[in-house]
Amino acid sequence: MGRQQMDFDAVLEKCGNFGRFQFLVMLCFAGINLLSSMHYFVQTIISFTPDHWCYHEKLANATFDEIRAIYAQTDNPQCTLLDDIVEGKPIVAEVGQCRQWIYEYESGYKSVTSDFNWVCENALQSAIGQSLFFVGSMSGTVFFGYLADKLGRLPALLCTTLTGALGDFLTSFATNLPLYALFRFMSGLSTDTLYYLMYIMVFEYLSPEKRTLGLNLVTGIFYTTGLAVSPWLALWSNTWRNYLYIASIPALIVLVYPLIICESAQFLIATQSYDRAIKCLKHVAKVNKRVVEEEVFEEFKEYYESKAIEEHKLKTSKDTFWGMFSTPRLRKFTIIILIKAMFLALAVDVVSKNMEGMGNSPFLLFSATSVAYIFGAITIIGLQNYIGRKGMTFSALAFSAIIIASTGILIANIDTEQNALLFAIMVGLARFAVVVSYEAETQYCSEFLPTTVRGRGIANIHVAGFGFTSLSSYVIYLGTLYKPLPWIIMTGVVFMCALLCLSLPETMNQKLPHTLKDGEEFARHQRWYHFPCFDKKTEEETKDAESQNNKF
Numbered sequence: 001m002g003r004q005q006m007d008f009d010a011v012l013e014k015c016g017n018f019g020r021f022q023f024l025v026m027l028c029f030a031g032i033n034l035l036s037s038m039h040y041f042v043q044t045i046i047s048f049t050p051d052h053w054c055y056h057e058k059l060a061n062a063t064f065d066e067i068r069a070i071y072a073q074t075d076n077p078q079c080t081l082l083d084d085i086v087e088g089k090p091i092v093a094e095v096g097q098c099r100q101w102i103y104e105y106e107s108g109y110k111s112v113t114s115d116f117n118w119v120c121e122n123a124l125q126s127a128i129g130q131s132l133f134f135v136g137s138m139s140g141t142v143f144f145g146y147l148a149d150k151l152g153r154l155p156a157l158l159c160t161t162l163t164g165a166l167g168d169f170l171t172s173f174a175t176n177l178p179l180y181a182l183f184r185f186m187s188g189l190s191t192d193t194l195y196y197l198m199y200i201m202v203f204e205y206l207s208p209e210k211r212t213l214g215l216n217l218v219t220g221i222f223y224t225t226g227l228a229v230s231p232w233l234a235l236w237s238n239t240w241r242n243y244l245y246i247a248s249i250p251a252l253i254v255l256v257y258p259l260i261i262c263e264s265a266q267f268l269i270a271t272q273s274y275d276r277a278i279k280c281l282k283h284v285a286k287v288n289k290r291v292v293e294e295e296v297f298e299e300f301k302e303y304y305e306s307k308a309i310e311e312h313k314l315k316t317s318k319d320t321f322w323g324m325f326s327t328p329r330l331r332k333f334t335i336i337i338l339i340k341a342m343f344l345a346l347a348v349d350v351v352s353k354n355m356e357g358m359g360n361s362p363f364l365l366f367s368a369t370s371v372a373y374i375f376g377a378i379t380i381i382g383l384q385n386y387i388g389r390k391g392m393t394f395s396a397l398a399f400s401a402i403i404i405a406s407t408g409i410l411i412a413n414i415d416t417e418q419n420a421l422l423f424a425i426m427v428g429l430a431r432f433a434v435v436v437s438y439e440a441e442t443q444y445c446s447e448f449l450p451t452t453v454r455g456r457g458i459a460n461i462h463v464a465g466f467g468f469t470s471l472s473s474y475v476i477y478l479g480t481l482y483k484p485l486p487w488i489i490m491t492g493v494v495f496m497c498a499l500l501c502l503s504l505p506e507t508m509n510q511k512l513p514h515t516l517k518d519g520e521e522f523a524r525h526q527r528w529y530h531f532p533c534f535d536k537k538t539e540e541e542t543k544d545a546e547s548q549n550n551k552f
Contacts, residue, residue, distance in 0.1 A: 006299040008266055009208075014296055015281050016288030017207035018214075024260050024287070026214055029202045030222040031253055032161075036195040037226030038247045039164050041366075042187070043130050044353045045230055046240035048106075048362045049113045049123075052078055055100035058085045064104050079120035097121055106361060107235045112180070115240065123480075125177050127473035132181040134470035136167075136188025138463045144193040145459020148200075153264045157197040158254050164190025165251030172244035191466070196442075196458050203446050204266045205284070212384045216439060220377020227370035231363040270452045270514075272308060274301045321456040327520040336500050337445055338464045343493045344397075344441055345465030348434045349472040350490055351404065351427075354479070358416050358423045365424055372432035379436050388508040389444040390501060396440055397498035400433035401491055408487030434494070447507040450519040 009017075016022070053059075053071045062070075070090050071077035081098050084091040098121075103114045113119060118126040140160065148156035167187025174180035199215065206214050230247070237243040262284075268277035278297045285292045324334040355362040355369075384392040407426040416423050449457040478485045505526045513519040 006296065006303045008269060008300075011281055011292075011296060011300045012205070012265075012284070013207075014290065014292050015285035016290045017205070018210050019288035019290070021261075021284045021287040022202075022206055022210075022214070025202050025205050026218050028257055028261055029198050029215075029218050032157075032194060032198040033219055033222035034226040035161065035165075035251055035253075036192070037223045038230050038250075039168065039187070039194070040191055041227060041230060041352070042168055042244065042247050043133055043184075044355070044366065045234045045363075046112045046243060047126050047130065048109075048111050049119060049126075049356060050106060050109075050111065051104040052101045052114070052119050054079065054081050054098035055102050056082045056085060059102060067102060106363060108238055109235050109363075110239045112240045116177070116180075124477070127477055129177065129180050129184050130473040131470045133184040133188035133191070134466045134472075136185035137191040137466040137469070139185075140164075140189030140191065141193055141459045141462045141466060144190070144197070145456050145462075148193075148197055148459070149267070149453075149456050153197050153201050153267055154258060154261070157194065157201075158257065160190040160193040160197065161251050161254045164188075164194060165248040168244050168248035172241040188466075192462055193459070196462065199442065200446065200454060200458070201261065201264055203443075204264050209385075211443065213381050215443060216377040216380045216384075219439060220374045220381075224370050224373035224377075227373065228367045231367045235363060266451050269304055272304075274304055321453045321460050323516045324453065324457070324519065327516070329524070330516065330520045333448070333504060336503050337448070337461060340441065340497050340500050341445075341461045341465040342468035343497045344434075344438055345462075346468040346472055346475070347400070347404075347490050347494050347497070348438045349469045350475050350486055351430050351434050353472065354476050354486055355427070358420070358427060360420050360424055365427060368424065369428040369431045372428055372435050375432055376435040376439060379432075380440055384440060384443075385508070388506050389440065389447065390504060390506045392440040393437060393444055394498055394501040396433060396436040397494055397501060400430070400437050401495040401498060403430045403433050404487055404494060405491040408484040408491060411487060412484040437494070437497070444504075444507060447510075447512050448504070448519075448522070450513040450515050452515050 051064075051068075053067055059067050059070070068077075070085060070088060071080065073090055074080040074092060079098060080090070081093040081096050082090050083093040101114075101117060101119060103110075105114070112129075113123075113126050116122075116125070140163070144156050144160040147159065164187055167183055167185075167189065171180065171183040171187060174183055202215055202218075203211060233246050234240070234243040237246055262280040263276070265277045265280045265284075268274070268280065278301060281297065281300075282292070284290075325331045355365045358365055379396075380392060387395070403426070407423075407430055410419075410422070410426060414422075445458065445461060446454065475486050475489055478489070505522060510522070513522045
């Protein structure tokens with residue numbers, strides 16, 4: 001009986017699962033949230049396109065209001081080449097394209113699009129650079145996910161964070177599209193691994209009852225801070241190159257992380273490094289000022305050694321991510337999670353980056369609507385432990401579909417410039433909705449995936465997501481053809497995610513799977529309509545029945 005109790009959760013509880021050590025882990029997570037938000041949305045901030053018009057010598061000394069008034073008389077104000085201007089009337093050139101532009105810089109900030117003249121016929125070049133970033137994300141997520149399950153979460157975290165920072169730093173020296181695309185690919189190698197590797201560390205060391213609070217509170221405050229401050233740092237830095245210096249150098253802070261926290265004990269258990277796991281747990285106990293008898297660690301080691309021997313008798317190969325496709329239930333759930341990851345990642349990226357043409361400064365709109373992360377965190381903290389992981393994800397996705405659809409309808413029917421405040425509110429609500437969906441989904445997947453493949457599993461799920469996210473710049477580009485089109489597409493995508501969510505099991509209050517075998521049997525008797533907030537009585541009856549059975 002004692003041995004059964006000495007699994008990781010039981011020993012961690014004795015060492016302290018919500019104390020000083022967990023505070024240090026969450027402090028490190030806070031730093032990663034700041035770095036991650038600045039790193040991920042560098043793509044957006046350096047690519048904001050200022051108002052622009054084709055250059056004409058007669059406009060050299062004109063004010064922007066005068067330039068805007070002249071070009072407003074043309075069908076395509078930003079990209080129309082003029083032959084002449086006669087008494088304030090533009091004479092449109094019959095042949096030729098713009099080769100020089102007039103830019104109305106916001107607070108003097110020069111973006112990569114204005115610096116390289118990636119506007120009008122060349123606008124697609126910026127999208128190509130952003131696509132290479134996400135191709136890098138796919139490659140890096142696979143590589144660093146593999147590294148995390150081979151060397152450990154902490155070494156992989158250091159490598160991926162510094163790689164991404166180096167990519168951002170080198171991007172500032174790019175002088176053409178090939179170099180820009182190469183360095184953006186390198187920068188993308190660390191997205192989103194620097195975030196989810198630290199997320200796993202917090203997830204595994206934190207009390208199950210405090211996970212929702214700790215993970216979402218830290219993300220809500222510090223990720224939001226990074227997002228809200230980034231546009232103003234960019235404007236203060238004056239150019240996209242200077243901003244990249246500012247965004248990359250703080251990543252050096254991760255070099256002190258090994259001095260503050262230790263490796264994931266659950267990773268060490270999964271790789272049968274029991275002595276190192278015990279050393280980590282003893283460190284946790286020491287920092288938390290807990291006294292734990294040596295016998296507890298001996299029973300802990302015996303428990304996992306016995307379990308490893310029993311599992312070895314039943315199988316000859318180690319668990320792999322692809323093993324999740326070998327059994328029917330786990331295969332179905334894995335495919336659903338992958339599809340949801342692709343759709344949801346695309347939706348979050350499109351909604352978060354589609355800030356131009358909404359009647360407000362994109363810098364102001366991006367910064368102001370970043371508060372969605374705080375409200376998202378508060379929403380998850382307040383509701384997720386009551387309605388469950390599936391209930392939280394499903395309701396957030398359904399709400400997202402409604403808000404995104406409403407925004408698309410408004411864009412199609414009313415002028416954005418004259419209703420700037422309304423569209424700021426709608427963009428903020430849309431961003432809030434997809435943020436809640438994404439954050440709820442992240443914890444949901446982390447709990448569902450077995451411990452033995454959690455690093456690789458989350459990595460591959462993120463790869464699938466980034467594969468679709470590479471399309472986000474092209475989806476946004478479709479807005480030049482029909483302004484509401486990106487919002488229409490995202491409505492269908494998010495609604496599909498909500499329906500798929502109903503096919504997954506609830507993870508709240510469940511013994512989480514450790515191996516693939518556990519994953520196949522996980523929540524086998526749950527119905528698709530099972531939500532904890534509606535089935536409390538059923539759960540209590542099940543627990544009573546189990547306790548009665550245990551007596552016999």
